[in-house]
Amino acid sequence: MTQSVSLLGATTSARDSTRSSARTSAPPTTDQPKMRAEALKAYFGATEVLKGVTLPVASHTVTAIIGPSGCGKSTFIRCLNRMHEVVAGARVAGKVLLDHQDIYAPDVDPVRVRRRVGMVFQKPNPFPTMTIRENVLSGLVLNGLRPKDPGELVERALRQVALWDEVKDVLNRSGTSLSGGQQQRLCIARSLALEPEVLLMDEPCSALDPIATARVEELIHELRERYTIVIVTHNMQQAARVADFTAFFYLGELVEHDRTDVIFTRPSEKKTEDYITGRFG
Amino acid sequence: MTERHWQRKLVDAMVRGLCLVATLAALVPLGLVLYYVTSRGIGGIDRAFFTELPKPVGETGGGMANAFVGTLELVGLACLFGIPPGVLAGVYLAEFGERRFAKLVRFSADVMSGVPSITIGIFVYTLIVLRTKSFSAYAGGVALAVLMLPTVTRTTEELLRLVPESLREAALGLGVPKWRATLSVVLRTAAPGIATGIMLAIARVAGETAPLLFTAFNNAFWPTGLGQPTASLPVQIYTYAVSPYDDWHQKAWAAALLLVGMVLILNVSARLLVRPRVRSR
Numbered sequence: 377m378t379q380s381v382s383l384l385g386a387t388t389s390a391r392d393s394t395r396s397s398a399r400t401s402a403p404p405t406t407d408q409p410k411m412r413a414e415a416l417k418a419y420f421g422a423t424e425v426l427k428g429v430t431l432p433v434a435s436h437t438v439t440a441i442i443g444p445s446g447c448g449k450s451t452f453i454r455c456l457n458r459m460h461e462v463v464a465g466a467r468v469a470g471k472v473l474l475d476h477q478d479i480y481a482p483d484v485d486p487v488r489v490r491r492r493v494g495m496v497f498q499k500p501n502p503f504p505t506m507t508i509r510e511n512v513l514s515g516l517v518l519n520g521l522r523p524k525d526p527g528e529l530v531e532r533a534l535r536q537v538a539l540w541d542e543v544k545d546v547l548n549r550s551g552t553s554l555s556g557g558q559q560q561r562l563c564i565a566r567s568l569a570l571e572p573e574v575l576l577m578d579e580p581c582s583a584l585d586p587i588a589t590a591r592v593e594e595l596i597h598e599l600r601e602r603y604t605i606v607i608v609t610h611n612m613q614q615a616a617r618v619a620d621f622t623a624f625f626y627l628g629e630l631v632e633h634d635r636t637d638v639i640f641t642r643p644s645e646k647k648t649e650d651y652i653t654g655r656f657g
Numbered sequence: 658m659t660e661r662h663w664q665r666k667l668v669d670a671m672v673r674g675l676c677l678v679a680t681l682a683a684l685v686p687l688g689l690v691l692y693y694v695t696s697r698g699i700g701g702i703d704r705a706f707f708t709e710l711p712k713p714v715g716e717t718g719g720g721m722a723n724a725f726v727g728t729l730e731l732v733g734l735a736c737l738f739g740i741p742p743g744v745l746a747g748v749y750l751a752e753f754g755e756r757r758f759a760k761l762v763r764f765s766a767d768v769m770s771g772v773p774s775i776t777i778g779i780f781v782y783t784l785i786v787l788r789t790k791s792f793s794a795y796a797g798g799v800a801l802a803v804l805m806l807p808t809v810t811r812t813t814e815e816l817l818r819l820v821p822e823s824l825r826e827a828a829l830g831l832g833v834p835k836w837r838a839t840l841s842v843v844l845r846t847a848a849p850g851i852a853t854g855i856m857l858a859i860a861r862v863a864g865e866t867a868p869l870l871f872t873a874f875n876n877a878f879w880p881t882g883l884g885q886p887t888a889s890l891p892v893q894i895y896t897y898a899v900s901p902y903d904d905w906h907q908k909a910w911a912a913a914l915l916l917v918g919m920v921l922i923l924n925v926s927a928r929l930l931v932r933p934r935v936r937s938r
């Protein structure tokens with residue numbers, strides 16, 4: 377990938393909110409996909425866990441991935457930022473386009489992809505040796521970048537995740553001293569500080585209480601104006617609340633992908649209907 | 658009901674008692690060693706002991722300053738030669754090595770940690786002393802380093818394996834290159850434990866006598882260079898303890914006390930050093 381990632385430049389552009397009005401009341405479409413998986417297959421050793429998934433992810437939208445446990449949701453989003461191949465024996469076939477460039481092309485550096493496509497994991501994983509402040513800056517610092525105004529960056533990132541007021545007096549405490557929900561928001565702030573173009577979230581609320589969950593959902597609503605978001609969730613209501621599009625996976629295959637209101641009111645596949653009405657899964 | 662209750666109480670008291678007795682039995686030898694060494698050695702510790710060279714046979718007085726300095730020198734060299742390769746090998750085993758070669762390295766390290774230290778002395782004697790035609794601090798340092806190597810390697814590997822996978826993924830997910838994630842996140846998280854392991858390894862080799870007999874040998878004078886035979890506390894203790902002179906016996910006890918003191922300081926500082934930098938509450 378020849379395109380260079382100007383992390384600090386991106387930080388400034390995110391501050392002006394001119395783009396935030398881009399979202400209108402018109403129903404979102406996938407005409408301009410930010411990412412697109414094409415015939416994507418993923419393997420653990422010889423086991424094929426994704427069996428050829430083709431799915432566009434529209435720019436500045438939230439796409440929810442739903443489906444029963446073990447159907448390949450995590451595997452799918454891990455393929456979107458080349459985290460799948462980190463597991464020993466894991467392999468990918470097919471294409472994933474990011475701004476029309478295949479991130480699996482041989483000349484692409486996975487490290488660069490991951491800077492553009494950030495990830496929030498199911499279990500909060502702040503760095504235990506770092507303070508809250510250092511955790512927020514860790515993406516930049518570990519990449520050898522010196523933010524111009526670290527204090528401002530930390531405050532902005534923590535405000536974005538509605539954590540600033542809770543931690544502003546204890547920024548030098550360990551990141552792991554926070555509650556689970558706070559840790560998860562810290563991890564989101566850590567990803568946001570790098571200003572990724574796409575944010576992947578793997579069941580970000582599964583370890584959170586209803587209040588923290590509501591906060592994260594609110595946050596997703598706000599973030600959608602600036603980022604493209606893909607979120608895995610087991611919670612139908614959550615998908616209905618936060619997502620513009622919903623994709624239903626079953627046994628490694630994409631069964632149906634449509635606007636969320638369509639999926640939840642008049643799905644075209646019987647399987648989707650059975651799943652969302654709780655008949656299996 | 659109450660009878661059962663009493664039975665349970667009784668069993669509980671008995672098992673507790675047994676544990677206490679076993680703990681005491683394990684502590685008694687340690688206490689006795691400390692007591693004996695202190696009571697016998699304390700009389701020999703004076704200013705001259707730390708500042709003067711040993712007197713020739715037959716004369717009383719003098720000290721062990723050269724052996725003290727020599728031990729520091731040898732242990733320093735051992736750290737220099739032993740810690741970097743040991744830590745790097747441990748990193749390789751834990752983070753990169755899933756192949757046959759890694760298994761071989763791991764197996765060799767385990768075998769090596771069981772090799773009697775005198776064997777390593779002879780090995781280094783053949784390898785270095787015979788070639789350079791001189792006993793030397795280098796040779797002694799190498800012998801101690803070889804002795805440390807398997808401990809350092811395996812400790813590092815095991816502690817790195819304790820670092821949760823989620824932290825590696827957190828770092829990689831932020832677009833941090835693998836080498837950087839390994840150094841700045843994984844190794845740093847495990848650093849306190851590794852430092853303790855290394856300190857304990859140092860403490861162990863600081864008291865080794867056998868490998869030094871063929872390598873650093875002994876010297877009645879101040880060390881003049883790393884290529885010279887070098888005195889050390891363990892070898893000096895050995896030489897003095899087998900001599901027929903009371904004054905030398907007294908000095909051997911004093912040196913033993915000094916050695917125990919050094920090892921104790923190493924152990925304690927290992928513990929102080931590893932106290933977490935970041936407060937967790």
Ligand SMILES: Nc1ncnc2c1ncn2[C@@H]1O[C@H](COP(=O)(O)OP(=O)(O)OP(=O)(O)O)[C@@H](O)[C@H]1O
Nearest residue numbers: 420423425443444445446447448449450451452463
């Ligand atoms: N490290 C691994 N090694 C081998 N197989 C794996 C591994 N991780 C996942 N799998 C398999 O891949 C399939 C898809 O797993 P994945 O984690 O993507 O499911 P998921 O849809 O995210 O499930 P959940 O909702 O429980 O998180 C499962 O059948 C699982 O057994």
Ligand SMILES: [Mg+2]
Nearest residue numbers: 449450451578
């Ligand atoms: Mg999952």
